[in-house]
Amino acid sequence: MYTINENYLKLQGSYLFSEIAKRVAAYKEAHPEADVIRLGIGDVTQPIAPAIIEALHKAVDEMGTPEGFRGYGPEQGYEFLRQAIVKNDYLARGCDISPEEIFVSDGAKCDVGNIQEIFGTDNTVAVCDPVYPVYVDTNVMAGRTGQFNPVTGGFDKLIYMPCTAENGFSPKLPEQAPDLIYLCFPNNPTGAAIRKDALQAWVDYANKNGSVILYDAAYEAYISEEGVPHSIYECEGARGCAIEMHSFSKNAGFTGLRLGYTVIPKDLVCNGTSLHSLWERRHGTRYNGAPYIVQRAGEAVYSEAGKAQLRKQVAYYMENARMIRDGLAQAGFTAYGGVNAPYIWLKTPEGMTSWDFFDRLLNEVQVVGTPGSGFGASGEGYFRLTAFGTHENTREAIKRIGRL
Amino acid sequence: MYTINENYLKLQGSYLFSEIAKRVAAYKEAHPEADVIRLGIGDVTQPIAPAIIEALHKAVDEMGTPEGFRGYGPEQGYEFLRQAIVKNDYLARGCDISPEEIFVSDGAKCDVGNIQEIFGTDNTVAVCDPVYPVYVDTNVMAGRTGQFNPVTGGFDKLIYMPCTAENGFSPKLPEQAPDLIYLCFPNNPTGAAIRKDALQAWVDYANKNGSVILYDAAYEAYISEEGVPHSIYECEGARGCAIEMHSFSKNAGFTGLRLGYTVIPKDLVCNGTSLHSLWERRHGTRYNGAPYIVQRAGEAVYSEAGKAQLRKQVAYYMENARMIRDGLAQAGFTAYGGVNAPYIWLKTPEGMTSWDFFDRLLNEVQVVGTPGSGFGASGEGYFRLTAFGTHENTREAIKRIGRL
Numbered sequence: 001m002y003t004i005n006e007n008y009l010k011l012q013g014s015y016l017f018s019e020i021a022k023r024v025a026a027y028k029e030a031h032p033e034a035d036v037i038r039l040g041i042g043d044v045t046q047p048i049a050p051a052i053i054e055a056l057h058k059a060v061d062e063m064g065t066p067e068g069f070r071g072y073g074p075e076q077g078y079e080f081l082r083q084a085i086v087k088n089d090y091l092a093r094g095c096d097i098s099p100e101e102i103f104v105s106d107g108a109k110c111d112v113g114n115i116q117e118i119f120g121t122d123n124t125v126a127v128c129d130p131v132y133p134v135y136v137d138t139n140v141m142a143g144r145t146g147q148f149n150p151v152t153g154g155f156d157k158l159i160y161m162p163c164t165a166e167n168g169f170s171p172k173l174p175e176q177a178p179d180l181i182y183l184c185f186p187n188n189p190t191g192a193a194i195r196k197d198a199l200q201a202w203v204d205y206a207n208k209n210g211s212v213i214l215y216d217a218a219y220e221a222y223i224s225e226e227g228v229p230h231s232i233y234e235c236e237g238a239r240g241c242a243i244e245m246h247s248f249s250k251n252a253g254f255t256g257l258r259l260g261y262t263v264i265p266k267d268l269v270c271n272g273t274s275l276h277s278l279w280e281r282r283h284g285t286r287y288n289g290a291p292y293i294v295q296r297a298g299e300a301v302y303s304e305a306g307k308a309q310l311r312k313q314v315a316y317y318m319e320n321a322r323m324i325r326d327g328l329a330q331a332g333f334t335a336y337g338g339v340n341a342p343y344i345w346l347k348t349p350e351g352m353t354s355w356d357f358f359d360r361l362l363n364e365v366q367v368v369g370t371p372g373s374g375f376g377a378s379g380e381g382y383f384r385l386t387a388f389g390t391h392e393n394t395r396e397a398i399k400r401i402g403r404l
Numbered sequence: 405m406y407t408i409n410e411n412y413l414k415l416q417g418s419y420l421f422s423e424i425a426k427r428v429a430a431y432k433e434a435h436p437e438a439d440v441i442r443l444g445i446g447d448v449t450q451p452i453a454p455a456i457i458e459a460l461h462k463a464v465d466e467m468g469t470p471e472g473f474r475g476y477g478p479e480q481g482y483e484f485l486r487q488a489i490v491k492n493d494y495l496a497r498g499c500d501i502s503p504e505e506i507f508v509s510d511g512a513k514c515d516v517g518n519i520q521e522i523f524g525t526d527n528t529v530a531v532c533d534p535v536y537p538v539y540v541d542t543n544v545m546a547g548r549t550g551q552f553n554p555v556t557g558g559f560d561k562l563i564y565m566p567c568t569a570e571n572g573f574s575p576k577l578p579e580q581a582p583d584l585i586y587l588c589f590p591n592n593p594t595g596a597a598i599r600k601d602a603l604q605a606w607v608d609y610a611n612k613n614g615s616v617i618l619y620d621a622a623y624e625a626y627i628s629e630e631g632v633p634h635s636i637y638e639c640e641g642a643r644g645c646a647i648e649m650h651s652f653s654k655n656a657g658f659t660g661l662r663l664g665y666t667v668i669p670k671d672l673v674c675n676g677t678s679l680h681s682l683w684e685r686r687h688g689t690r691y692n693g694a695p696y697i698v699q700r701a702g703e704a705v706y707s708e709a710g711k712a713q714l715r716k717q718v719a720y721y722m723e724n725a726r727m728i729r730d731g732l733a734q735a736g737f738t739a740y741g742g743v744n745a746p747y748i749w750l751k752t753p754e755g756m757t758s759w760d761f762f763d764r765l766l767n768e769v770q771v772v773g774t775p776g777s778g779f780g781a782s783g784e785g786y787f788r789l790t791a792f793g794t795h796e797n798t799r800e801a802i803k804r805i806g807r808l
Contacts, residue, residue, distance in 0.1 A: 001614030002583035003524035004674050008682050018688060043475040053468035056697070057461060063660065064457035071447040071659035106510050106662070106692075113690035117545070120407035137689045141521070179406035210405030255475035256467065256696045258510075270408050278412050284422060285541045286517035291510075291698060292660045293460070 007143045010155070016133050016374040017041050020358075027362055037397045039324075039385045040368040042188065042342070044253045046316060048297075049309035052252065055300035059293040073289040076280070077104025077261065081295045084302040085261060089246070095233035101265050101276065103283055104298070106290050108218050108247035108260035113138040114286075115214060115243060115262065118278040119180060126159035126178035128171050130189055130372055130379030132216070135182040153377030162378040163190060165347070169336065170198060177209030183232075184216035186223060189375045189384040190345040191337015193228045199235050206241035212268070212275075213242040221251030221314050223340045239265040243275070250342065252301045252310055259290055259298045317342050320394040321387035327398030342387040345372070349404075357383050365400035411547045414559065420537050420778040421445050424762075431766055441801045443728075443789045444772040446592065446746070448657045449797075450720060452701075453713035456656065459704035463697040477693040480684070481508025481665065485699045488706040489665060493650070499637035505669050505680065507687055508702070510694050512622050512651035512664035517542040519618060519647060519666065522682040523584060530563035530582035532575050534593055534776055534783030536620070539586040557781030566782040567594055569751070573740065574602060581613030587636075588620035590627060593779045593788040594749045595741015597632045603639050610645035616672070616679075617646040625655030625718050627744045643669040647679070654746065656705045656714055663694055663702045721746050724798040725791035731802030746791040749776070753808075761787050769804035 013019060020040055028036060048056075062068030076082070082099040090097040105111050112134050116125075121143050127135050136158065139145055146156025154160050159178050161171035169192035171183075183202065185194040206213050215232040223230055232242045244263040248254035268275040290298075300306045321338035328335040328346055335346040348357040354371030361367045361383075372382030389397070417423060424444055432438060452460075466472030480486070486503040494501040509515050516538050520529075525547050531539050540562065543549055550560025558564050563582050565575035573596035575587075587606065589598040610617050619636040627634055636646045648667040652658035672679040694702075704710045725742035732739040732750055739750040752761040758775030765771045765787075776786030793801070 002527050002616050002674060004677055004679070004682060005522050005524055008522065008685060009677070011685065041476065045470075045473070045475070047470050047473040048467045050468065053464060056464040056467075060457060060460045060464060063452045063460075064454065066449075066451050069449070069451040069657075069660070071449070071657075072445065073660055106695075109692045110690060118409050118412065120409055123406050134689060141686070141689070212406050253473075253475075255692075256473070256477055258692060258695045270406060273408055273413070275408070278408060281412060281415060282545070285538060285545070286514060288511050288513045288659075288662060291662045291695060293697070294695060 005141065007141050010140050010145065010147055011137060012148050016370070019374070020368065020370065023358070023362065024368055034366050036362070036366045036368060037389065037393045038368045039389050039394070039397055040370045042250070042386050042388060043255050044250065044317075044388045045390055046253055046313050048253055048257070049306060049313060051303055051305035051309055052297045052300045055296045056293055059296035063293065070292040073292055073295070075283045075287055075289045077102065077290065078292070078295050081298050084299050088302045090231065090233065093230055093234060095231050096239065097233055097263055097265065101263055103262045103264065103279060104290050104295065105260050105262065105287070106258040107249065108216065108245045109134060111245045111260055111262045112214070112216060114282070115245070115279075116142055116144070116180070118275060118282060119212075123179035124157070124159060126161055126174060126181045128163050128183070128187070129154070129160040129377060130163065130375030130382070131182070132184060132188050133375065160376065160378070163187070163192070164378055165336065168192070169345070170194065173201065173205050177205070177211050180212050180214060181206065182214045182216070184218070186219040186341035187343075188219065188341075189343055189370065189372065189379065191339075191341040191343035193223065193225065193340035195227055196229045196234060199229055199232060203232065203235040203238045203241060207237050211241065215242050215244045217244055218247040218250055219341050220246075221310075222318065222342050224318065225340055228340055233263070233265075239267040241268070243268070248298055248301060251314065253313065254297070257294050257297060259294050316391070317387045320389060320391060323394050324385055324387060324398055327402060331402040331404070338387065344385045344387070346383050346385065348381050348383055351381065354380055354383055360404075361401070365404060367397045367400055409545065411545050414544050414549065414551055415541060416552050420774070423778070424772065424774065427762070427766065428772055438770050440766070440770045440772060441793065441797045441804075442772040443793055443798070443801055444774045446654070446790050446792060447659050448654065448721075448792045449794055450657055450717050452657055452661070453710060453717060455707055455709035455713055456701045456704045459700045460697055463700035467697065474696040477696055477699070479687045479691055479693050481506065481694065482696070482699050485702050488703050492706045494635065494637065497634055497638060499635050500643065501637055501667055501669065505667055507666045507668065507683060508694050508699065509664050509666065509691070510662040511653065512620065512649045513538060515649045515664055515666045516618070516620060518686070519649070519683075520546055520548070520584070522679060522686060523616075527583035528561070528563060530565055530578055530585045532567050532587070532591070533558070533564040533781060534567065534779030534786070535586070536588060536592050537779065564780065564782070567591070567596070568782055569740065572596070573749075574598065577605065577609050581609070581615050584616050584618060585610065586618045586620070588622070590623040590745035591747075592623065592745075593747055593774065593776065593783065595743075595745040595747035597627065597629065597744035599631055600633045600638060603633055603636060607636065607639040607642045607645060611641050615645065619646050619648045621648055622651040622654055623745050624650075625714075626722065626746050628722065629744055632744055637667070637669075643671040645672070647672070652702055652705060655718065657717065658701070661698050661701060663698050720795070721791045724793060724795065727798050728789055728791060728802055731806060735806040735808070742791065748789045748791070750787050750789065752785050752787055755785065758784055758787055764808070765805070769808060771801045771804055
């Protein structure tokens with residue numbers, strides 16, 4: 001008789017966003033007339049920019065002709081896209097990354113979930129708390145954690161690095177060095193950014209201790225301040241200790257188009273085996289490349305027209321962030337983030353739990369956000385609002401929250 | 405210090421098709437003037453059908469408007485596509501499968517590689533020999549095998565089921581029942597089909613022994629004979645023991661568009677845990693859905709216009725298969741397949757090894773095929789040609805092979 005992967009049974013409840021969707025659906029069924037505004041899930045709302053739509057149409061036309069048709073592409077991604085990525089995201093920032101070190105995929109969520117597979121199951125893993133649940137759950141599934149511990153609110157064996165208002169949402173370097181360290185800056189969910197000197201300290205720490213940093217840079221397009229690095233490779237020595245993951249979802253609205261990439265520098269070597277070669281093997285064996293038409297759309301992200309249109313899109317969302325921050329302050333809330341990130345992280349009033357505040361917002365003013373505790377024990381008492389709505393919805397949501 | 409997944413070090417050489425690509429590239433560099441015809445990798449050559457191109461353009465336009473824009477979709481796939489799949493691929497064939505049991509993905513290769521994750525690493529695994537390398541390599545990576553054994557030409561602990569001319573390329577039921585059994589019919593690489601009574605015997609065997617059949621149905625569109633099942637769910641009891649994986653690559657030319665699906669019936673339960681719930685959890689945690697525009701393209705595959713256009717496409721390739729079979733017979737080769745599958749599996753002449761025959765075809769007549777031994781030890785002395793070329797190339801390739 002076959003057996004299942006028992007690690008799955010350690011997972012807690014359903015995935016955070018599924019639970020939110022369920023509660024909203026239940027509310028809407030009970031109140032079909034309600035006008036619910038969603039500032040919860042990190043999904044964008046602006047349509048795909050014209051330069052990208054044009055590139056998509058062109059690529060679709062190619063696929064319909066014998067000369068233009070493209071079948072299986074290179075698993076690692078087309079050269080035209082990897083060149084554009086390197087030129088714009090790395091060389092322009094003084095980072096020494098080559099196209100061979102770029103692996104194009106159908107999104108950062110997949111990469112973030114898959115990357116742990118090339119590491120042994122005996123590695124210790126550190127995550128920020130609160131944290132994007134995918135880092136945790138994929139390591140639970142792979143067996144790198146113990147059981148869920150109701151006392152600590154976390155998984156045994158996993159190293160949680162609390163990020164709270166007390167430490168400015170910036171994790172301390174652990175005394176005992178973990179093998180794998182997940183970092184995400186600008187941060188989901190807290191909206192906190194990291195300064196270059198602070199990130200350099202992480203890189204030095206990883207190099208000193210033989211750790212690998214798995215760096216999620218999905219929100220770098222929202223950085224507005226000087227001195228905040230867009231890539232971990234801006235730090236000296238990062239080529240020897242860091243893997244970086246990027247998304248096209250937040251900077252270009254590709255949540256429904258699906259595109260991302262991962263950078264594995266060839267300097268990352270463990271006892272003579274390069275991580276690049278392992279990931280290349282995984283990519284070649286288990287993946288067949290992102291759709292050609294979507295890769296052409298990705299290329300258009302880096303065109304002059306695309307860049308200009310996307311700067312406007314980011315500015316649009318950041319205007320929402322400003323509205324939310326100002327509105328919350330006026331209403332007497334304490335809130336963080338929203339300056340270098342599209343997320344605002346607020347303290348729940350009167351010591352309410354995150355889910356109680358979720359239910360209150362939904363029931364009393366029909367606004368949906370994300371309970372901080374869904375991101376980890378240290379997220380309890382916090383709540384995430386996103387800047388990805390329309391101006392109209394954001395303004396209305398903030399007006400309603402002001403009435404609470 | 406972190407560690408790597410040591411199982412990767414057991415993997416042999418590079419992935420088959422990468423090795424072929426390398427040898428062809430080396431040949432072309434040495435002979436830039438050579439006109440090399442590729443009947444090797446199973447990639448299609450006909451452009452995407454007009455009905456599908458039209459659906460793509462329409463969906464791209466939607467993505468460019470505020471009303472039509474779609475962000476994150478349901479991880480399991482849009483209802484419109486899952487409904488179309490169920491109606492056409494299952495209900496029309498008398499198979500009792502519901503839309504909730506369909507999981508849309510970006511291709512069968514990913515599903516085939518990922519599916520093993522929901523099972524324990526202690527399961528015994530059986531594969532046909534020769535076999536599509538992804539089944540083997542993903543289980544090696546997960547640690548379900550021992551080392552590669554140069555004497556047997558296979559991995560220790562893995563159960564190989566030889567498929568040769570002697571048994572009509574149909575594996576025998578193993579005496580000791582494996583926990584997980586990979587079957588692919590019509591078969592890649594041998595081109596063999598399975599009759600319904602033979603497949604029913606596998607289903608009965610799996611149900612009796614508590615095994616799960618992982619059924620790869622990527623080539624079902626090429627079935628031309630009566631009595632050959634298009635889906636394993638045509639067999640009684642398959643809902644209790646079988647997971648089925650489908651591709652849009654071969655029936656509709658989506659190799660560069662990327663779309664597939666997996667069926668997990670809710671009847672598949674292991675000690676109270678449904679495999680459907682495990683896969684749903686995996687899909688939700690590690691995947692973000694196939695692109696909306698590609699799912700609309702998938703829907704068009706099932707439109708009346710799409711079906712008519714794709715029937716012609718399949719007929720086009722099967723005319724190639726007929727040419728190859730007839731040409732090989734005339735040239736004195738012994739060949740199999742090509743009736744219910746786009747693959748022709750030929751016996752190498754004069755006891756040559758598969759790779760020697762590969763090099764001879766490439767060097768002497770500039771035709772690229774796939775060495776049978778690349779699919780497993782029992783593939784040694786065989787060679788795969790595909791029907792996915794153009795008529796012109798196929799005719800020319802066969803003419804050249806006749807000159808050998």
